[in-house]
Amino acid sequence: QKEVEQDPGPLSVPEGAIVSLNCTYSNSAFQYFMWYRQYSRKGPELLMYTYSSGNKEDGRFTAQVDKSSKYISLFIRDSQPSDSATYLCAMSAGNYGQNFVFGPGTRLSVLP
Amino acid sequence: DADVTQTPRNRITKTGKRIMLECSQTKGHDRMYWYRQDPGLGLRLIYYSFDVKDINKGEISDGYSVSRQAQAKFSLSLESAIPNQTALYFCATSDAGQITDTQYFGPGTRLTVL
Numbered sequence: 001q002k003e004v005e006q007d008p009g010p011l012s013v014p015e016g017a018i019v020s021l022n023c024t025y026s027n028s029a030f031q032y033f034m035w036y037r038q039y040s041r042k043g044p045e046l047l048m049y050t051y052s053s054g055n056k057e058d059g060r061f062t063a064q065v066d067k068s069s070k071y072i073s074l075f076i077r078d079s080q081p082s083d084s085a086t087y088l089c090a091m092s093a094g095n096y097g098q099n100f101v102f103g104p105g106t107r108l109s110v111l112p
Numbered sequence: 113d114a115d116v117t118q119t120p121r122n123r124i125t126k127t128g129k130r131i132m133l134e135c136s137q138t139k140g141h142d143r144m145y146w147y148r149q150d151p152g153l154g155l156r157l158i159y160y161s162f163d164v165k166d167i168n169k170g171e172i173s174d175g176y177s178v179s180r181q182a183q184a185k186f187s188l189s190l191e192s193a194i195p196n197q198t199a200l201y202f203c204a205t206s207d208a209g210q211i212t213d214t215q216y217f218g219p220g221t222r223l224t225v226l
Contacts, residue, residue: 004154006154008152032142041219041220042219042220043116043202043217043219043220044155044202044205044217045216045217046214046215046216071179088154088155090155095213097143097145097160097204097206097213097215098145098157098168098170098211100157100215101154102154103154103177104151104152104153104154104157105151107212
């Protein structure tokens, strides 16, 4: 079993839809959870950062962490074609970059 | 991405050749990382460096070596390239002084080993 699992997609939705992206993990020591967005031919960029459980909102984006289920989600409201990208989840037990474990990414297409 | 640059952006080479990928950053960060990205596997850490005199192996360092020439420069070498090293390679930096160890990635180098 991989330490972090993520549905690779592709996921296609119409513009304006609510998108739900998810990751599951097996290491109960993970406490730091991140979502990165990666456009084609670009490097990943940090979108959301959450420590421990709970929700965090930033504009149209909401990150949720459920440590009891070992499950994290990223919701995108009012999705736009510019949201079309690959979304990577990442997590770690400590706040040390060298320990981040990345999911394989979910490719999202938002159709106009 | 302009703060972290990688050269070359694309490279095709042959099995057995030595190749160097270069990374430069203008963010003033101490920490630098090399990752490779393969479909279905996510980003995997090859090497990381916390300062010029500190080099550490990551999850998949076999077949690779690195050099931290200066705070701003971190190079990745494949001593004798093999086809399964065909991948997308990313350099990243982070700031040791921040509360969150946010990593900033370069645009990537697409390497093909024939």
